[in-house]
Amino acid sequence: METEVKETQGKIFSAENPGITAPTDWQPVIMGILCNWCSYAGSDLTGTSRIQYPPNIRIIRVPCSSRVDPWFIIKSLQTTADGVLISGCHPGDCHYISGNYYARRRFLVTKKLLNFIGYHENRIQFSWVSAAEGPKFAKVVAKVTEDIKKLGPLHRYKKENF
Amino acid sequence: MARVGVFVCFCGANIAGVIDVPAVVQEAKKIKEVKISIEYKYLCSDPGQQIIREAIVQNRLTSVVVAACSPRMHEKTFRKALLDAGMNPYLLEIANIREHSSWVHQKDKKAATEKASDLIRMAVAKSIANEQLHEISVPVTKRALVIGGGIAGIQAALDIADARIPVTLVEKSPSIGGRMAQLDETFPTLDCSQCILTPKMVDVASHPYIELIPYSEVIELQGYVGNYKAKIKKKASYVDFSSCTGCGACTQKCPVKVPNEFNMNIDKRKAIYTPFPQAVPNKPVIDAEHCTMLLKGKCGICAKVCEKGSINFKMVDEVIEREIGAVVIATGYDLWDPKPYEEYGVGRYKDIITSLEFERMVSASGPTNGVPVRPSDGKVPKNVVFIKCIGSRDEAKGIEYCSKICCMYTAKHAILLHHKVPDSHAYIFYMDIRAAGKGYEEFVKRAQVETAATYLRGRVSKIYKKGDKLMVRGEDAQIGQVVEVEADLVVLATAVIAPKDNPALARLLGVSYDKYGYISEAHPKLRPVETAKAGIFLAGCTQAPKDIPDTVAQASACAAKVCGLFAGDTMKKDPMISTINNEFCSGCLNCIKVCPYQAIVTEEIPLGHGSKEIRTVAKINEGVCQGCGSCVAICRSMAISLAGFTDPQIINEIVAI
Amino acid sequence: MDYSKKIQEIASKLFADNKINYFVGYKQNSFDDSQVPFLITDPAEIPKLVFTDRSVFNLANYLKPDHTKRKRVGLVVKGCDSRALNLMLTESQVKRENIYIIGICCEGVLNEKGEKAQNCVECVMPDPVVYDEMIGSPTGKREYTINADIRELATKALEERADYFESIFENCIRCNACRHSCPLCYCAKCCIDQETSTLYHGANTSSGAMHALMTWSLHLAGRCVDCRNCEKACPSHLPLHLLHKQNESVIYENFQQHLAGMEKDDRGAFYKYSLSDPDDFIL
Known part of the structure; x- marks a missing residue:
């Protein structure tokens, strides 16, 4: 198994130090981690319905929201992302019966912990989007993008900083 | 060193109308592992796939990234192209630049192009960590379980049995027939319901491939597609069906009168009864809630008049087990x-x-x-x-x-x-x-x-x-x-x-149900007879209100699905499942707790090399695992990895942009 | 609180009856009034065993890894230690029949300054929850209070908190003493000391330390019993309890007042769920 990690290319983020203000054309990067059966399908529906949303999200597909280990969130915030959106099936709809219930517990604790150590709570967001909720996915992405734009670029703990 | 090929699809104007495809192709060339990056009008077409196949061979690619539509759309198509080129199909990654970029950012072409490049970078990075995976074959138990003996269950059972596949038909009430048996004549032809139904009921009883278990309920289902194990509770009928001739002497003499639910409580039946004259099996059962012998220990007239001595007041509920490969839910409706x-x-x-x-x-x-x-x-x-x-x-x-x-x-x-x-x-x-x-x-x-x-x-x-x-x-x-x-x-x-027991049954079987209590199909249009759980199908009003022709059609469709499932001796299974590295496993066994499919078992391994001491670790039953990844995320020692979504793959994706 | 005599008696009896192969207790330090964990295999050393309000360490840590699979052990535990032991039992890390547990109804231990330690002031369960023999008289479960430091930090501005924690993470030297001192960090290959840790968490900077400590504390979320072995072991004196107490308070408030290791067979908050878990933070 090759586990080599490429250098981050830092397209939007240069190796800035905290305190330097963002360029005016700054656009946030949002890491979207979506479960395959509901939210990824929902985001596909947003596409097939041609519903427009801000282009800041980068989507990673996982089988279930329960596959999301909290370190995915921390890793994203530490490297490439200004914010994270994780989305799964509505409670009761999990393709894998109960995955999202376990995930929900971890998400709450992770969010509160990251907030506790100094991340704004809006940088870590969660949603339930079903395969039929194309419009909802667009709304969620728009909201999260808007929230994170307000917060500005994330510099703290960025790996580029060392 | 990884050698990645990137193939960017125009999808006509669907992608190229928004995204600057040549720019994306050039951008992909800058990634150091990418050996070839080309564009084509329709990659899913035959010539498009030919281009991919040729490029794989010529460039000795180690993984392939197709930037096109959603993987939910054409992942299988492109995997096949890889396979045809002699490459492991799981070395494919798809960058979804249509649903996730060109279609949703139509007004911001620059951002859509940038995003497409990022998605390709992520897919390339992930594909570098992809491993060769091989389909798993799982043995199949060729026996179907049909739950419910109404017209849906009867039709499904008969069609499956006619294909010489054994069927176990479980019916809650003492006789099969269901709602249709209660009807007089049927629309739109006004033929008598009993006349068309009873021959089918008799067929069920006499079919060599059908095991009819009336007056019983499914109480547990374990396992996975092709290899389920069902526990069926046979309710105590207090009548030995094997010796009972169905002469009816007992029902005539029984002094207890009870509202007759088959006739919508308009008249009365006895405490020992057959629901209706044409019942199959035509054997009476004792209603334990009303029988005075069972309630107060007085009476016992039925036992006295029974020449065969079939009445047994000491009978208790019995639980039997059946190994089955598929389930058809046909529980009907209520009013x-x-x-x-x-x-x-x-x-x-x-x-x-x-x-x-x-x-x-x-x-x-x-x-x-x-x-x-x-x-x-x-x-x-x-x-x-x-x-x-x-x-x-x-x-x-x-x-x-x-x-x-x-x-x-x-x-x-x-x-x-x-x-x-x-x-x-x-x-x-x-x-x-x-x-x-x-x-x-x-x-x-x-x-x-x-x-x-x-x-x-x-x-x-x-x-x-x-x-x-x-x-x-x-x-x-x-x-x-x-x-x-x-x-x-x-x-x-x-x-x-929906029958009021449907939600409980759905939970027991592990399938989903809607807010009304109807069992949910896997897809409302394209998979209307399957549930989301592999190997469990549904027929008739258990899904939604239906008339008899629709119900029968769906029941036959279920039979076709079951026969298809049982066509080979083994089933092919997606290899994207969890594996446990038992060297890393600390044996806390929390994974067993969170697994929704009971797919994790324990295994005893030597404590160290050549050691006689043993330690207990977790082990995945690969036939059962569905690949949700719940266990992976809770494993603290990172001993479990989920093929296709391993930690290195996801790290690569996260850090790629 | 001085149970030294009592423990010595029990230990002698256990050795005399050949019930144990070794005994884990506390010994007086030779240079100050603190105590150190003390493992004995020779009954001759029994008189050195002590137990007072200076017996701070959680001795359950000395049962890992796999010791009890071959050896029978006598062990002294306080309330919090017994909760950790309870979890180790549930998670099949120790064999119950191979340990003889002497549970102490703890009156609280002292910190370096000689005051009652913070975790003892806030202790929810001073009595042992699992034991073979109990010393002292049980006082019962106490009401849960949110840690004073957490309450104080919660009132601070986000940036201030962020700066504070960054200064903590900056001082982490990634020695993993915290993980090794924790009785519940028994994994043969822990995520934070695997060779892959750099890949997962990042190099030894404030950022890498943040990631590693976050991951570590989330692995202990719903399992940490607040014995503070990690904090005592930390050579940089980082207030690691902040992370654990934060998780504990969130879990207690949101998940049916869950507290780690209080009940037999309880595996921790992340390995179960309730349909009524909070959902309002999800869009």
């Missing part, structure tokens, strides 16, 4: 209780009955020998008012959906009434007439012409008593007037609802 219609006097006026009660009355073998009568005084009614949509399409009191069959059976009832009581007159209050189906519209027309029934479009607002008549006040919306009809009998077409 909505119209009690909330207080303004109609439901419950106060005896002469307001439900459609199924009317159906039983007009049935030749029914409690009134085929003549409708008023429950209050036993007189034959002349003016009968039928009210449709009782509970259906009623968000305030009932449910939102249309029950689908009421328009048709109400037309049928008008005809049956006309046949049984020629000088009667039917008034039908309706909201709409929904008669879509072969011969249906014609049937409604026939009812209107043949019986001269008065169809009144409008809702009934109130029913009150005047003498021994019921006054039905409603609106005739076509003339915009309030009308009052003097009725001898009022028949309510109550809504079809």
